[in-house]
Structures are given as C-alpha cells and as structure tokens.
Amino acid sequence: MAVPAMFAVLFLTGCIANGEGAPATSGPPSLTVQDAPASNAPLETTQASTKIPVYWIGRSKEEVYLYREFRDISGDGNPVTTALRIMMAQKPLDHDFFTPWQEPASLATSISGKNVITVDISRDAFNSNLDAGMAQRAIQQLVYTATAAASSSGLINSGQQIQVVILVDGHKDYMAFGQVQLGQPMARDASLVAPLWIIDPQEDTSLPAGAVKFNGRSTDGSKPVNWQILQDTGKGEKASLLTGQVKATGEPGQYGVFTFSATLKPGKYELRVSQADDAGKTIEATTDTRLFSVG
Incomplete structure (x- = not known):
C-alpha cells in the first residue's frame, strides 16, 4: 500500500480457505454532502483497556468513509480529550487513512448528565481547505471519536442517544472549514462509517x-x-x-x-x-x- 497525502488517499482494492508511496500534492477529493439523516449508529462497548478508539477518514473505491483504530494511551487524562488530540495532532497507523484536522492550541471537553458531549476547540484546528462533503466527514470524524472514547471508557451510557456540541473558542455558530455550521447537538451519521x-x-x-x-x-x-x-x-x-x-x-x-x-x-x-x-x-x-x- 502506498502512503497517501493528507487529502489524497489510495483506492482500496479487494477480493475467498482454498488452499483498513510518496505523498501526493493534489487537493481533497470532491465529495457530495449525504442526504441521509443522522442516526444513532451503534456505540463502542465499555472496556478496561489502555487503548482508545480514534476515527480517521479513508477512501474505498469511489466512496470516502470513517474508519476506526485503537491507539495506546497512558495516564489518567480525560479519554475524550485524549482521543481528539490524537485525531488532530497525530497520523493514523494505517497509511490508507488520513485526517484533515490541525493540532489546536486549545481543546477541552465535558459531558452533561444528559449524554451530551461538549467539545470546545480553538479555530486553528480548522486550517484546512475542504469542500462540503469532506468537511461533513471531518465533523463526523470528531463526533464518532468523541462518542467512541466516552462510551468505551464508561463515561456515558452507550444504550442512550448521545450527541456532541462543538464550540469554537467558546462560541456557537462557527462555520467549520467554511462549510458546516456548528453549535447545535450532532449525532453519529451511520451513512458515513465504513461498511x-x-x-x-x-x-x-x-x-x-x-x-x-x-x-x-x-x-x-x-x-x-x-x-x-x-x-x-x-x-x-x-x-x-x-x-x-x-x-x-x-x-x-x-x-x-x-x-x-x-x-x-x-x-x-x-x-x-x-x-x-x-x-x-x-x-x-x-x-x-x-x-x-x-x-
């Protein structure tokens, strides 16, 4: 498998016992915004582990999906904040995956008693030029990672609807990547996760x-x-x-x-x-x- 650039990932190929390169320089692929309504996609189960789930973006043929990896963690830090920092500041293990996020100067998370995760992030995390489809996937990448980290760590009840509110420098209504308006509760969109x-x-x-x-x-x-x-x-x-x-x-x-x-x-x-x-x-x-x- 060749190593893709941040915004250009390889087409994955595949195939039943009989016996998920050099960086490219092109911009992000042009994607359409999905019309499917957001749905409460199944959450990760609670586990006692030193690993934490993190979601990345990857391409499979003509489709662009969210894929999950488990990353090693240490210490007793907030698992949601830790997972999101990995998502924004580190590279995925799989060379076919990537993240359009930039490492933020500030990042804080909290969880309400009603299973609402609030993520407050500085605007420098959005310093990437994305079309509407890729911006939508980037926001869902954050939603999936935050809810996965909270659920797998036992911080929220995985049997209930979980939503994420994204604030930017403490404010609502920010246009993420110039494409997606933030500030309202958002749930996982099941249409965007890899099959x-x-x-x-x-x-x-x-x-x-x-x-x-x-x-x-x-x-x-x-x-x-x-x-x-x-x-x-x-x-x-x-x-x-x-x-x-x-x-x-x-x-x-x-x-x-x-x-x-x-x-x-x-x-x-x-x-x-x-x-x-x-x-x-x-x-x-x-x-x-x-x-x-x-x-």
Missing part, C-alpha cells in the same frame, strides 16, 4: 509465525466477508496465498464481528477483506486492507 474494517492486526504489526488470528467488524452482519491473504514475493510484487469466506456475527441492527485464522510462515503479508453480495461476489467499495509481517 467493513479490520480490527486486528493493526497496520505494520509483527506477529509470531504459526496460527495467526484475524478479526474485524461489519455494519451488515447478513453479508458474508470475503478475505484474501497476499504474500510479499520480495520482488516488489504480492502473490495471492490464501482466500476464504467468513460469516459476521452480531445482533440484528448491530455491527457484526468476524474472526478467522490462517497458518503463516515468516514473511511480509497483506490482508484484504470485503463484504460479499448474495452471489458471493466481492463488493469492491467495502474493501479494507492491512499490511503486517510474521517472524
């Missing part, structure tokens, strides 16, 4: 040789997941090594989780996963990829 993504392994992870376990999540548990493992030949090419299909499990209306294993020898690999249609054919626009090594 499928890989949870483990994370990008560039090194794993012991032998049985390697893979897992991920899908927004539609009724669709099977096609997977493919490619091995780096050492000649600048990747050869298909294993393919398979697995069923995602989960309650109706909730995200499904899929898991499978493969026995691998030392080497460098790429995992590709995609949702499959009723005929078992790969739905290319749902593909996520992950680079990892086995040693």
Whole structure:
C-alpha cells in the first residue's frame, strides 16, 4: 500500500480457505454532502483497556468513509480529550487513512448528565481547505471519536442517544472549514462509517509465525466477508496465498464481528477483506486492507 497525502488517499482494492508511496500534492477529493439523516449508529462497548478508539477518514473505491483504530494511551487524562488530540495532532497507523484536522492550541471537553458531549476547540484546528462533503466527514470524524472514547471508557451510557456540541473558542455558530455550521447537538451519521474494517492486526504489526488470528467488524452482519491473504514475493510484487469466506456475527441492527485464522510462515503479508453480495461476489467499495509481517 502506498502512503497517501493528507487529502489524497489510495483506492482500496479487494477480493475467498482454498488452499483498513510518496505523498501526493493534489487537493481533497470532491465529495457530495449525504442526504441521509443522522442516526444513532451503534456505540463502542465499555472496556478496561489502555487503548482508545480514534476515527480517521479513508477512501474505498469511489466512496470516502470513517474508519476506526485503537491507539495506546497512558495516564489518567480525560479519554475524550485524549482521543481528539490524537485525531488532530497525530497520523493514523494505517497509511490508507488520513485526517484533515490541525493540532489546536486549545481543546477541552465535558459531558452533561444528559449524554451530551461538549467539545470546545480553538479555530486553528480548522486550517484546512475542504469542500462540503469532506468537511461533513471531518465533523463526523470528531463526533464518532468523541462518542467512541466516552462510551468505551464508561463515561456515558452507550444504550442512550448521545450527541456532541462543538464550540469554537467558546462560541456557537462557527462555520467549520467554511462549510458546516456548528453549535447545535450532532449525532453519529451511520451513512458515513465504513461498511467493513479490520480490527486486528493493526497496520505494520509483527506477529509470531504459526496460527495467526484475524478479526474485524461489519455494519451488515447478513453479508458474508470475503478475505484474501497476499504474500510479499520480495520482488516488489504480492502473490495471492490464501482466500476464504467468513460469516459476521452480531445482533440484528448491530455491527457484526468476524474472526478467522490462517497458518503463516515468516514473511511480509497483506490482508484484504470485503463484504460479499448474495452471489458471493466481492463488493469492491467495502474493501479494507492491512499490511503486517510474521517472524
């Protein structure tokens, strides 16, 4: 996988056992604003962990979606503030993802008793030139990250509607990226989250040789997941090594989780996963990829 620039990400390609470069210089892709109403997309569950969920933006074929990674944290800081700072000031682990946010001079968060998260951020965080579609995704990236961090940390009740109010230097009605008016409560827009993504392994992870376990999540548990493992030949090419299909499990209306294993020898690999249609054919626009090594 080549490394994309901040606003130019690679098209992801994908493909069932038979046996989610140099930086570019172009501007952000032109995107349309989704007409789908905001919905209360399923939240992350509470977990006792030193990792925190952070959302990024990535492209899959012609679509641009939100993807999640788990990042290591230390200390007892506010998990929502910590996650948002990572989202704005750091780079994603996966080279196919990016963030249009800039590191803010000031950032504070609070949570009301009515499950409303207030994020107060300085205007320098918006110093990127985005079209309306990308600006909408950037705001939802913040909404998803804030709600995920609060839910996974047990700070809010994940069974209730959760909203986020974004203030800029303490004020409402700021036009984020010159495109999206802020200040009103906002919920997760389920239409913008990626249909499928890989949870483990994370990008560039090194794993012991032998049985390697893979897992991920899908927004539609009724669709099977096609997977493919490619091995780096050492000649600048990747050869298909294993393919398979697995069923995602989960309650109706909730995200499904899929898991499978493969026995691998030392080497460098790429995992590709995609949702499959009723005929078992790969739905290319749902593909996520992950680079990892086995040693």
